[in-house]
Amino acid sequence: xxxxxxxxxxxxxxxxxxxxxxxxxxxxxxxxxxxxxxxxxxxxxxxxxxxxxxxxxxxxxxxxxxxxxxxxxxxxxxxxxxxxxxxxxxxxxxxxxxxxxxxxxxxxxxxxxxxxxxxxxxxxxxxxxxx
Numbered sequence: 001x002x003x004x005x006x007x008x009x010x011x012x013x014x015x016x017x018x019x020x021x022x023x024x025x026x027x028x029x030x031x032x033x034x035x036x037x038x039x040x041x042x043x044x045x046x047x048x049x050x051x052x053x054x055x056x057x058x059x060x061x062x063x064x065x066x067x068x069x070x071x072x073x074x075x076x077x078x079x080x081x082x083x084x085x086x087x088x089x090x091x092x093x094x095x096x097x098x099x100x101x102x103x104x105x106x107x108x109x110x111x112x113x114x115x116x117x118x119x120x121x122x123x124x125x126x127x128x129x130x131x
Contacts (some may be wrong), residue, residue, distance in 0.1 A: 026066045031129045038064050040073065047089065050079040051087070059084065071095040073113060077108055089114045089130075106129060 024044035030038050044055035057073035064071070075091030087108035094101055099121075106116015107127070114130040 001018060016125070023051075024057075027060060028057075029131050031131075032126050034127070036124075041055060044077075048079075051077075052079050053077050055091075058093075069095060070097060081084070091115060106130075 024042050027041050029039055033039050039060035040057045041060045042055045042057035044053045046053045054076045059069050061070060063069055072091050072094050073091050079090045080088055089106045089108050091104040102118050102120040104118050106114050108114050116128060118126040118128050
């Protein structure tokens with residue numbers, strides 16, 4: 001957890017010099033089970049030469065479904081072959097205040113949308129999309 005705090009602190013103070021280089025950089029929407037859209041903002045960075053990237057995100061206005069929520073999302077998009085296709089997506093959501101923890105796993109489409117499954121620390125399983 002200390003490592004996550006250091007990453008976010010660096011992102012907060014670095015400003016434009018720390019702007020992301022990955023395709024996930026910027027504003028996105030998470031849809032859970034086909035509804036409940038939630039706005040998130042991400043800072044992503046490419047690594048390697050194949051389009052893989054690592055990212056950190058948070059709820060755009062620090063709320064989810066109208067309630068305060070300071071969840072942190074950390075993840076990676078990994079390219080599975082040399083032509084840049086078949087990209088796997090994994091993301092972890094942590095909210096220290098509510099002790100919520102969820103793991104997102106999915107695939108990135110050619111259009112850049114992500115779809116997959118979420119499993120949380122209560123044993124719930126959901127479908128999700130990220131656009």
